[in-house]
Amino acid sequence: MTSKKKTFVAILVIIIFTIFLHSIGWLKPLENSFSSLLHLGSKPFSSFDTFLDSRKVGKLDKGILVNNLKELNKELENNLVDKTQLELLKNENEKLRNQLQFFSSGKYNHIGAEVIGRTVDPLGTTIIIDKGEADGIFQNNPVIIGKGILIGKIISIEKHSAIVRLINDNTSRVGAMVLNGDKSIGLVEGGYGLSVHMNFIPQNEIVAPGDTIVTSGLTEGIPRGLVIGAVEIIEKQPHEPFQQAVLNPTADLSHLSVISVITHISNDVEPYEENT
Numbered sequence: 001m002t003s004k005k006k007t008f009v010a011i012l013v014i015i016i017f018t019i020f021l022h023s024i025g026w027l028k029p030l031e032n033s034f035s036s037l038l039h040l041g042s043k044p045f046s047s048f049d050t051f052l053d054s055r056k057v058g059k060l061d062k063g064i065l066v067n068n069l070k071e072l073n074k075e076l077e078n079n080l081v082d083k084t085q086l087e088l089l090k091n092e093n094e095k096l097r098n099q100l101q102f103f104s105s106g107k108y109n110h111i112g113a114e115v116i117g118r119t120v121d122p123l124g125t126t127i128i129i130d131k132g133e134a135d136g137i138f139q140n141n142p143v144i145i146g147k148g149i150l151i152g153k154i155i156s157i158e159k160h161s162a163i164v165r166l167i168n169d170n171t172s173r174v175g176a177m178v179l180n181g182d183k184s185i186g187l188v189e190g191g192y193g194l195s196v197h198m199n200f201i202p203q204n205e206i207v208a209p210g211d212t213i214v215t216s217g218l219t220e221g222i223p224r225g226l227v228i229g230a231v232e233i234i235e236k237q238p239h240e241p242f243q244q245a246v247l248n249p250t251a252d253l254s255h256l257s258v259i260s261v262i263t264h265i266s267n268d269v270e271p272y273e274e275n276t
Contacts (some may be wrong), residue, residue: 098146108223109264111135115256116161125169125193127152127256132161140221149250150174150215150226154261162261166253167228168196175218176228178245180211188213188228188247196229200247207234207245223265234236 113135117128131137141154143164152172158164165172172190176198177183182205186198201207211231217224229249236243 030033033203072194081227102144102147105264108262110260110262112258112260113162114258123170123192125166125190125253126155127164127166129162129164129259129261130160131261132158134159136263137162138262138263142215142222142226143257143259144226144262145251145256148226150222150228151251151253151256151259153222164259166190166193167249168193168253173219174228175216176213177216177224178205178207178213178231179210180202180205180207182206185216185218186242186245192212196247198231199242201243201245203236203243207243208229209233212246213245213247223262 019217026091111131113125113129113131114129119126119128129143137154137157139154139157142150143152143154144150150167151162152169153174154162155165167174167188168190170190170192172188174188175185176188177185178198178201182202184201184205184207186201188196188198198213209231213228213230215222215224215226215228227250229247231245232248233246234243235246
């Protein structure tokens, strides 16, 4: 028998013998040990794959979170803008509703306008409105807000705009009346945009804090009964013929947006009608 045949026969015998040992279970301890070694050797590669997968998922999750955050911020901004616009519309609608209610009697012709500017002169307090001569506005027309609250009068006109001198302007003068027992007459004057006073009130007439001040109808172009404000403080000297009242204007003269200009006064306007 040649050496090659001997080698082949030996290998065949070993294989048959190994199969026999496996079948009767004698090789099981050796097989288990070998399997453990293979598993231990493959574990680093498995861990590395898991690490790569986790990094990939982490990057994807971070990108999704950033996009979601951007979308939420955009939605928040849109909601804030919508809410602000809604509040402004509600506020302006309320002002317009009050003005329409005041004019519903038909006693006055009027033109609605919006405030588009304000002077910065420390000696004067005026606003600019978006209606003018072309709209039927004239000089000295009274300007009101709400239910007949006087804020000033027209002092200058352009074709499509006009300037309103407010009642707290240093040069503003409006004939006024106190709604007290004496119906005291006086003159409401502004104080450099900082205050409003009623001067020339007869000393012997009783004026108290909280009394309402309205226009007297004695100033050209301004009807009687427009609300100006309320008495806040009384200033009087024993030997002076007149007393003075510091007023709290009913209108917030610093935040004007929608106004109405009275362009015509009906002949049958009542002497005074409570408009507040």
